[in-house]
Amino acid sequence: MTNFDAAVSAEDLTKRYGSGDAQVIALDAVTVAFGRGELTAIMGPSGSGKSTLMHCLAGLDTPTAGRVWLDGSRHGSADRVELSGLRDDALTALRRDRMGFVFQAFNLLPTLTAWENITLPLDLAGRRPDQAFADTVIDAVGLRDRLHHRPAQLSGGQQQRVACARALISRPDVVFADEPTGALDSRAGAEVLGFLRRSVDELAQTVVMVTHDAVAASYADRVLFLADGKIVDELREPSADRVLDRIRALESAARGARTAVGAGA
C-alpha cells in the first residue's frame, strides 16, 4: 500500500454518524499514508471530514471501520502499532508517549507555568525531560525568558509556541496540529508555522496539520485535499497560489457535481 516510509497510515478509514436517513458519512473509506519527516497539510471545506480524519488518526475518535497504524522509527522496526482495538488506557499511553498535539485554542492548562505545560506529557509518563533536547526546543520557540509565566500572562502567539514545544518535547512519532494558526494574527501565525517547518527540517519531525488557510498549507511538503469524506486531490511542493488554484478548481467541480445531482433529481 505504501511506497514510501510512512509514520502514520490508514486503510479504508470510515466514520459514519447516526443511522438511516439521518446518516452522515464523515469519512468514506479513506486510505492514506503520511511520510516520515514530512509536514503534511490536510485541507478541505467545512464538513469535509478533515478534523474527523485527524481525530481518528490520533486515536481521539473511534472509526466506524478501517484501520490505522502508527509506525515508530525511533522505536525500531518492530514498533508498528495498530490503533483500532486498543483499549482506552493503551490509546492514552500512545498519545502521551508517541504523539504530540497542537490545538487551535492553544489549550494550555491555566494552572501550570509554561515550563510545566511543556513537560506535562513527560510528567504524565513519569519521565524526566532530556535537558539538552528541551533546551533545543525552547530556544527554537524562543521562550527561554517566559518559562515561569502562567498561560494567562502570555500572548496568543506565545501560548501557541508553548503548545508546539509541548507537542515536541516527547519526540513523538507524529505531531497533529489542528488549525494551529486559526486563533492567531498573521505574524504570530507565521512564527508558529515557521517553527513547525523547522521541526521537520531540523529535527526530522513528522507533522500532520489540518488547516483551511492556503498560506499555512504552503509551508507543507504535501497537501491533501478532502471533500465529502474522500481524498480528492494531492499536491506536492505547494505554494499558496497553487493551493488556492486547486481549491477553486475543486469548488467549481463540486458545484458542478451538485448541480448535476440536482438536475438528475
Add this chain to the structure above:
Amino acid sequence: MLRAMLRDLRAHLGRVAMTVAAIVLGVGFVVATWVVSDSAAATVSSGSYRTDLAAVVQARPKNPADAAMPAEVVGRLAALPGVTRAEGVREGYAALVGKDGKIGTTSWAETGGTDWDGSQRFALTAGRGPARAGEVALEKQAAEEAGLSVGDSARVLLGGDRSDTATVVGVFAYRATGWEFDPAVAYDEATATRLLRSPDAAPAAAPGFARVELSGGDEQAVVAAAKAALGADFRVDSGSELRAKQAEAAQSNGDVIRKALLAFAAVALMAGVFVIANTFTMLVTQRTRQFALLRAVGARRAQVRRAVLAEAVVLGVVGSTLGVALGVGLGLLAMRLLPVVGEVAYVVSPWAVLLGYGVGVVVTIVAAYGSARRAARVSPMAALRTDAAVPRRSLVLRSVLGLLAVAAGAAMVAVTSPEDLTEPKRVLAMAGAVLAWVGVLLTAPILVSTVLAPLTRLLRSPRPVTRIALRNAVRDPRRTAATSSALMIGLSLVCAFATVGQTLSDETTAQVRSAVPENAVVLRAAAYGTLDDTVRTAALAVPGLTGLAAPRSGQVEVVSARGTAEDAEFTGLDPAALGTALRPAMLAGDADLRRGVLLAERVATRLGAKVGDQVRLRFPVVGADGDVTPVEVPATVAGVHEGSDLMRGQLIDDALVPAGVLRHGDSMYAVGGDQAALRAGLERAFASRPDVLVQDREQLLDDLLAPYQLVLGLVYVLLGAAVVIAVFGVVNTLALSVLERTRELGVFRALGASRALVRRTVRRESVVISLYGGVLGIGVGVLLGGVMQYVIMANPVFGMSVPWLTAVVALAGMGLVGVLAALWPARRAARADILAAIATE
C-alpha cells in the same frame, strides 16, 4: 425573564440538587429540634397529669427526719367534709437488685419503695398490682435495667442489710405528683408497712406516711378544710397548683432542650449558609454569558438581580418543603427512640413548620444575595467574549476585617488572667474567642493563598497529579475557603468540646491517680448512695487490709485568727490512712492530721492562713429536736492541699468532728499487701451487700469519666450534622468545578492522562480541600477549646490537653470525606469527552 431563569434552573437540575440538599439538611435539623422539644414537653406534661388529686398534705417538721405522718393524721383528713378519699403514701428504702448482684441506678434507693394503691400514681404497662405478701410491682425502667418481667422472681434490697424476694406481678409507669422521685418497687399496703423503712428512722418506730393524697369534688373546700384541721405544721398543696407547677416544669424542661438543640441547629445552618452561598456563586459564575446576553437584549441590572433572587426563593421554598418533611420525620423518629415512659405525645406545631420555611428561605436569600448583586454587575459586553468572568470583590476588605477580628479577639482573651477571672472577664474572654473564630472564617481565603500556594511550590514532585490538584485547589481561594470553612465550622466546635472534655478528664485522671494508690481497692456506694459505718466495720475485718481511708464530707465554716469566716466543706478521715490509702496533693506543710487541719488552697488563700496558724472550725451540729447549733473546734494549720473531688475542702481527723454533724461518704479506699487477695477478700465481704461496689482505681476513674463521655458523645452527634452538610459543600464545589473545567480535562486526557489519572487528580484536589478544612478546624477548635477550658476552670489558656485521638480521627475522617466527596465528580471528570472538549467552535 423569570420564566427564562426558571427554565434554566430546570435544565440544570443536577447543579441545583446539591444546593437543595444543603437547605434540606439545615432546615430538617431545625424543624426536628422544634418537634422534639415540643413533643418532649407535651409528653412530660400530658402523660403525667393526675386528675384524681384535690390536695396533697405533707408534714413540715423542724427536723426533716420526723417528716413521716402517723395513721391518726390520715384518719382525721379522711373524716373532713368534702374529702371522698384520703390515701396515705408510704415511702421507704428499697432498691431492685440486678443480675450483677448490685442495685440499679434508675431510682433513688432512699425512696425507692412505695405502697400500691388504686390511684393514678400507677399506670400498669403489664400484669396487675400487688395484692398480697410475696408479690411486687416494678417500675418500668427499673425492671428493664434489672432484666425482670412479670412472673420473674425479684430481689429487693431493703434498709440496712435486710432484703426481700417476691414474684413480679406487674410493671408500671409512675406519675409523680410533683416532687417525689419515681420509686422502683411497689408492695401491697400491708407488705409495704411491714418492709419499708427509712434507714434513718429507728427500726422499732412505727412507720409513717410520707404524704397524704386527698380526693374530693370541691378542691378549694378540701384544701381549706385540711389547712384548718392541721394547722401550720403541715403543708397543703391543691391539685391544680401541683398540676400548674408540673406544667411549668415541663415547659421549662422543653425550653432547655429546645435552646440546647437550637444552638446545634444554628451551627448546622451556618455551615449550610456557606455551602449555599458558595454553590450560588458558582452557579452564577457559570452563567455569566447568559446574564450578559440578558443585559445585552435589554434587561436592567435590577431585573437580573431579582431573577437570581427569585431563583433563590424557588430553591429555598423547595428545599424548605423537603426539609420540613425531613425534620418532622426525624423529630418523630427521635421521639420514638428516646427512652420515654408512658404515652409519648407527638406534636408538630405550626411554629415548627413556619420556622422551617422562614429559616430555609431567609438563609437561601441571604446566601444568594451577594451572587445576585455580582450577576447584575456583569457587563453586556461579556456576552461577546468566551472568557468572560463575573466581577469579583476584592479580598482586601474581608481579609483586613478578619485579621482585625482575630487580633481583637486575641487581645480580649489576653487582657484577662486566670488569677482574677471574674464573671464579666469570663464573658469577655469567651466573646474574644468567638470573635477570633469569626475572624479566621473571614481570613480563610487569604489563608488559602498564603498557606496552600507556597505548598504547591514546595512540592516539586515529578508526578503531576498532586501539583495540578493543589494548583486547582488554590485557583479560586474564595471558593476553596468557602468550601473548607463549612467543614471548619462543625469541626472546630467538635474539637473545642473535645479539648474541654480532654482537659477535664485529664485533670480528673491526674487527680484520681495522684490521690489513690495504684494498688488500692475502692469501695463505692452503688446508685448514688452513701456508705455507712457497717461498711467500714466489715472492710476492716478483711484479712490483709493494712489501711482504710473512709472520707466523709460535710459543711463547715473556717474562721481565721482575725475572725474572718469562710463557708467551706470539710472531709474527715482516719489520720493513719492519709498518705497511705489516700494521698492529698500538698502545696505546703505535711499531710499529717495528727498535727492539725489541712486547709484547701482556696480557703487558705481567702483567709491568708499559713502553716502553723490557728483557725477555728465551726461545725453545724444538728440536735435531736432538729435545731442547729454551731460548735467550734480549734485547730492548727498543718498544711495546705489542692483539694479534689475525692477529698473536698479541709481535711481533718475524723475523731475531732463533733457528734451530730451531718457528713456523708460514698467511697472508701483500702490498701493491703496483695491487691488481688485484698480485692477478693473485700468482694467476699460485700457479696451480700448489693449497695456496695468493689472496684479498682481504673474502674473508679471510668465511672467518674463516664458522664463526660456521654455528654461529649451527644455533642459530637449533634455537631456531626454540620459536618454532613459541609460534605455536601465539598461535593458541590468539586462537581461544579469539574463542569467548569470540561475543556481543560479534555485537553489533559488528549495529552495522555488516563482516566484513572484524571480521577486521581480530582480526588486529590478534594482531599486537599477537605484536609485544609480539617487542619484549620482542628487548629482553631483546639485553641477555642483552650479558651473555653480557661473560662470554665481558670486554667492557663495553653494549659489545655490536646485531644490527639479526636484530632487524628477527625483529620483521617476529613481525608475520607475528601475521597468520598470526589467519587462522583471524579467519575464525571474522567468521562469528559475529549473531542467535545477540544472541538473548536
